[in-house]
Amino acid sequence: MSENGYFGVFGGKYVPEVLRRPIDELEKGFYEAIQDPSFLEELKTLQDNFIGRPTPLLFAKNATADLGGAKIYIKMEGLANTGAHKINNAIGQALLVKRMGKTRVIAETGAGQHGVATAAACAHLGIPCEIYMGEVDVRRQQPNVATMEMYGAKVIPVRSGSKTLKDAINEAMRDWASHPDTTHYLIGSALGPAPFPDMVRIFQSVIGREVKEQAAAKNLDIAALVACVGGGSNAIGFFEPYLEATAPRLIGAEAGGIGTGYGENAARMTGNAAREGIVHGYKSRFLLTEDGQMAETRSISAGLDYPGINPQFADLGVSGRVEFMAIPDKEVLEALQYFARKEGVFFALESAHAAAAALRIVKEIPKDKAIIINMSGRGDKDIFITSPVFRNRQWKEFLKSELTRLESGADIYHAKN
Numbered sequence: 001m002s003e004n005g006y007f008g009v010f011g012g013k014y015v016p017e018v019l020r021r022p023i024d025e026l027e028k029g030f031y032e033a034i035q036d037p038s039f040l041e042e043l044k045t046l047q048d049n050f051i052g053r054p055t056p057l058l059f060a061k062n063a064t065a066d067l068g069g070a071k072i073y074i075k076m077e078g079l080a081n082t083g084a085h086k087i088n089n090a091i092g093q094a095l096l097v098k099r100m101g102k103t104r105v106i107a108e109t110g111a112g113q114h115g116v117a118t119a120a121a122c123a124h125l126g127i128p129c130e131i132y133m134g135e136v137d138v139r140r141q142q143p144n145v146a147t148m149e150m151y152g153a154k155v156i157p158v159r160s161g162s163k164t165l166k167d168a169i170n171e172a173m174r175d176w177a178s179h180p181d182t183t184h185y186l187i188g189s190a191l192g193p194a195p196f197p198d199m200v201r202i203f204q205s206v207i208g209r210e211v212k213e214q215a216a217a218k219n220l221d222i223a224a225l226v227a228c229v230g231g232g233s234n235a236i237g238f239f240e241p242y243l244e245a246t247a248p249r250l251i252g253a254e255a256g257g258i259g260t261g262y263g264e265n266a267a268r269m270t271g272n273a274a275r276e277g278i279v280h281g282y283k284s285r286f287l288l289t290e291d292g293q294m295a296e297t298r299s300i301s302a303g304l305d306y307p308g309i310n311p312q313f314a315d316l317g318v319s320g321r322v323e324f325m326a327i328p329d330k331e332v333l334e335a336l337q338y339f340a341r342k343e344g345v346f347f348a349l350e351s352a353h354a355a356a357a358a359l360r361i362v363k364e365i366p367k368d369k370a371i372i373i374n375m376s377g378r379g380d381k382d383i384f385i386t387s388p389v390f391r392n393r394q395w396k397e398f399l400k401s402e403l404t405r406l407e408s409g410a411d412i413y414h415a416k417n
């Protein structure tokens with residue numbers, strides 16, 4: 001747990017005066033809720049029945065035999081409802097919203113994954129939900145926009161600034177400040193002012209608690225846990241039961257993108273442009289320009305493409321408890337293909353960073369030990385990114401023929417009826 005919202009020198013709540021009261025109220029509401037057995041029981045029921053927990057811990061036996069090092073296990077978060085770990089946090093906060101008597105949820109989303117999880121959680125609990133999304137992202141991420149709308153959420157395109165995630169966050173903060181009595185701002189990663197980093201970690205820690213039990217039942221001697229780190233929510237939840245101990249090794253894989261130069265990656269712990277700063281209400285390590293603005297970032301995975309990182313990870317990285325590796329896009333794609341073919345497990349591009357980090361170290365670890373990869377999400381959502389890479393010509397032909405077919409007025413449903 002943080003100390004008054006701080007992890008070492010990182011964290012805090014750097015918010016404008018108008019957000020003081022809603023943040024204090026949220027803090028009080030959250031810490032009361034997690035002491036209340038009836039809240040925890042309701043949460044557990046949702047985790048079991050709505051999310052589909054526990055998610056399995058799969059032995060990757062073909063990869064293990066092929067590589068000849070430590071036994072590789074995969075925590076299958078991608079099997080959770082909506083396809084990734086983000087639902088663990090979304091349903092936790094949505095349940096808190098009901099308890100606190102708020103009547104409306106807002107959220108920000110970049111690629112749309114958090115928007116999808118929030119929209120699903122709100123639909124399930126019957127809470128109206130509005131999602132801020134940069135206009136550029138709305139255009140690029142239509143499949144997720146369609147899914148959010150399918151769950152009944154309203155997607156609001158943000159036209160300020162660069163029209164991407166950081167502008168969506170600013171707009172959501174402004175909305176929250178204007179409607180603090182009715183509205184909860186459901187932040188999607190372990191980021192933002194206190195109490196969000198503690199709250200999101202606690203809702204995601206169900207991953208780590210399950211892993212600990214599953215590993216004990218299989219008698220595993222765990223040498224390392226490996227997870228990808230965007231904002232940091234899947235990794236911090238996965239590592240949670242082990243943070244205070246000195247073993248196993250905890251490894252965070254961040255986006256190495258296409259290189260080490262400015263704007264070529266999103267490496268907040270290992271990158272050249274990484275420094276301390278205060279952005280979006282918290283102090284952490286950020287990729288910033290010389291004059292302190294958020295830098296450009298780049299990654300093949302939308303979920304890791306963010307200039308900030310969970311403040312607890314900034315602290316754990318500085319202290320050395322968590323090791324960070326930047327994984328380049330090319331290595332990510334190789335790991336993705338490797339596990340798809342060897343195990344029939346299709347990693348999300350984000351999670352494939354963790355898979356690649358595991359592939360880097362597995363041969364150094366003795367055979368009687370285990371290494372566990374958190375597959376934070378499954379890769380179906382990435383088909384518009386992986387197809388142009390692996391089968392460019394066929395994909396372009398497909399898109400062209402779809403467009404021609406739709407423009408000819410042949411809409412499948414009506415045409416067939």
Ligand SMILES: *Cc1c(COP(=O)(O)O)cnc(C)c1O
Binds near residue numbers: 230303376
């Ligand atoms: C959003 C996302 C991430 C990155 O977010 P964290 O908060 O760092 O976990 C990782 N994996 C998947 C599948 C995602 O959708």
